[in-house]
Amino acid sequence: MPLTLLDTTDDHALPVRVLLLDETPLARWTPVHAYGYNRVRFHPDAEYVLSRFAYLRREHDLYVLEVAKGAVRIDFLDRQALVLFAQLIAGVDVDVTFMEFLVTAGMMDTVEALAPASADDLAFHDALFQWKTRMGGNGLLPVRQPFLPAHVPPAIKPPMSTTLIPLFTPDIDALQQSDLPFTRVLEARRTRYDYGEPLTLAQLGEFLYRSARIQQELQGAVYTGTLRPSPGAGALHALELYIVAVNCAGLSPDVYHYDPAGHVLESLHVAVSFEPLVENALRMTGGRVETPQALIIIAARFDRICWKYPEMALSLILKDVGALYQTMYLVATAMGLAPCALGGGDSRLFSRIVELEAAQEQSVGEFLLGNAIRTS
């Protein structure tokens, strides 16, 4: 089959390579980013295998081959190219020109480059996440107009229960005068695992008010945002807090949703035991906490952020989680509580226990909170 390569450029003078069968274009590779693009050299005698970062997906009626860390995409324009690709995967010898086409797009690794697998390399999903959620990785202009739906998900999640538990509201004006100085809090902030008496409902109320309540609603032309003690991308604040009360004075063991507008807890009366969630959290501390008091689970309402930032929704959500973690750490420190952020949790298990629509909302962060042992 007389396959040839045609080198040309796109509108931005970036290199484009087309695989031709006679005059028919079978596939085309184009850079998806102006930087990081580097044509890989092809060595006809080397042995190549598909990169472990490569993946095939469908986009409208096109099949697209990309490589998670790469800056080039291949569009299969003709079924014959897909057949060639399938043969390659099946171990059939393919035309050297097709191989050159794939290699120079960065889709293939030499067999030598595969071993040993580098432990300090990003995992496939992390590499994809990194390169797809940074500017330009989607082949889009860095600044794009958001899609404006007819219905923007609401700023405040509708109530999840009619059983409401009012929370203590601290006197913020008084605290501004009497609280520990900022630098003392910042310097004293530590992850703590030493629990004393059970956390009280008043402490939990103060903690939530100071770290997560709605301070102000912002009525925009397109959507309503909110201002809270933590910053939030686009003022969208898609994060929801759930309190798993294990050993809290004045609060029955249950899972509660925090309403940041009304500053109340909504009792979810969960039917499935929340114990496995708590066991996971304790495991994450390496056994440093034995008798937990409160586990705060942070979930994200994906639809609230996806409509505005569809290409980088999860990236923004996780940044919001980081900002909230720090706010919770500082408030806990100022209050003499024991805070501990956790690096992982089981989202599916959480969705099952609180009966969340998994597609709409999922847990994205976990935080242990206890009443610290008083040292003085």
Ligand SMILES: Cc1cc2nc3c(=O)[nH]c(=O)nc-3n(C[C@H](O)[C@H](O)[C@H](O)COP(=O)(O)O)c2cc1C
């Ligand atoms: C994103 C993140 C994830 C963390 N995950 C865990 C965890 O799973 N288990 C744990 O015991 N501590 C966890 N920590 C706490 C860190 O271990 C702790 O912040 C670190 O040791 C530094 O100590 P410091 O917080 O006292 O400054 C986490 C902290 C952050 C910010």
